[in-house]
Amino acid sequence: MDRRTLLGTLAAGAVGAGLHAKGLSPDPTDVKPTGNPLAEYAPRAFDFGTGLTGLGKELLAEHLTLYKGYVTRTNALLKDVLAAEKEGKAGPMVQELRRRLGFEFSGMRLHELYFEALSQNAAKPSATHPLHQAIAGTWGSFDAWWAAFKATCTMTGIGWGALVKDPVTGRLMNAWLQDHENAAAVGTQALLVVDVWEHAYVKDYGATGRAKYVDAVKPLIDWRVVEKRF
Numbered sequence: 001m002d003r004r005t006l007l008g009t010l011a012a013g014a015v016g017a018g019l020h021a022k023g024l025s026p027d028p029t030d031v032k033p034t035g036n037p038l039a040e041y042a043p044r045a046f047d048f049g050t051g052l053t054g055l056g057k058e059l060l061a062e063h064l065t066l067y068k069g070y071v072t073r074t075n076a077l078l079k080d081v082l083a084a085e086k087e088g089k090a091g092p093m094v095q096e097l098r099r100r101l102g103f104e105f106s107g108m109r110l111h112e113l114y115f116e117a118l119s120q121n122a123a124k125p126s127a128t129h130p131l132h133q134a135i136a137g138t139w140g141s142f143d144a145w146w147a148a149f150k151a152t153c154t155m156t157g158i159g160w161g162a163l164v165k166d167p168v169t170g171r172l173m174n175a176w177l178q179d180h181e182n183a184a185a186v187g188t189q190a191l192l193v194v195d196v197w198e199h200a201y202v203k204d205y206g207a208t209g210r211a212k213y214v215d216a217v218k219p220l221i222d223w224r225v226v227e228k229r230f
């Protein structure tokens with residue numbers, strides 16, 4: 001398994017990250033290991049300026065604040081779980097902390113995958129890129145895939161719509177990630193994720209506006225980023 005595949009692979013139910021277009025905000029997979037596996041995670045900087053078309057400044061600012069909370073809680077849980085393990089604790093309190101760690105870590109990483117592929121100057125899909133040939137070969141056309149992806153994003157529930165790839169076969173799948181950490185097909189790579197928790201759209205679209213929000217996200221998806229993850 002090469003580095004790209006290794007780093008982009010799901011680990012312990014958390015959705016793996018892909019590569020990121022050069023010149024934009026740094027992707028975790030472009031960052032060499034620091035040599036300190038105990039280093040804390042730092043919130044990544046995403047700047048949406050005065051907002052994006054269809055996603056207001058206030059909504060995005062609140063969303064970025066929520067993201068930073070996932071980073072903070074991930075760091076705290078990593079510390080607490082390890083400390084408990086070193087003390088030989090194995091009871092229900094530690095078990096629940098571990099469960100919570102999967103939730104917070106996956107929430108952190110999913111938001112990074114989501115935000116880094118959102119851009120006011122998003123690149124359109126490249127028809128000649130192998131990803132789009134794979135999409136067309138799987139669903140028949142890009143539009144047919146998008147219809148299925150949108151249906152995934154508008155499923156009842158709290159979570160994420162995702163386009164994922166199984167690196168073993170190259171198969172593409174639309175996936176529903178319940179909450180953050182549940183129902184992920186282990187080992188698949190996240191190519192595209194769309195946050196469909198209510199906080200991602202209610203301020204601008206209301207509680208019944210998820211489909212309109214997904215429509216608004218569509219032209220903001222930076223396919224340079226998504227294609228790099230393929």
Ligand SMILES: [Fe+2]
Pocket residue numbers: 063066111195197199200
């Ligand atoms: Fe979110």
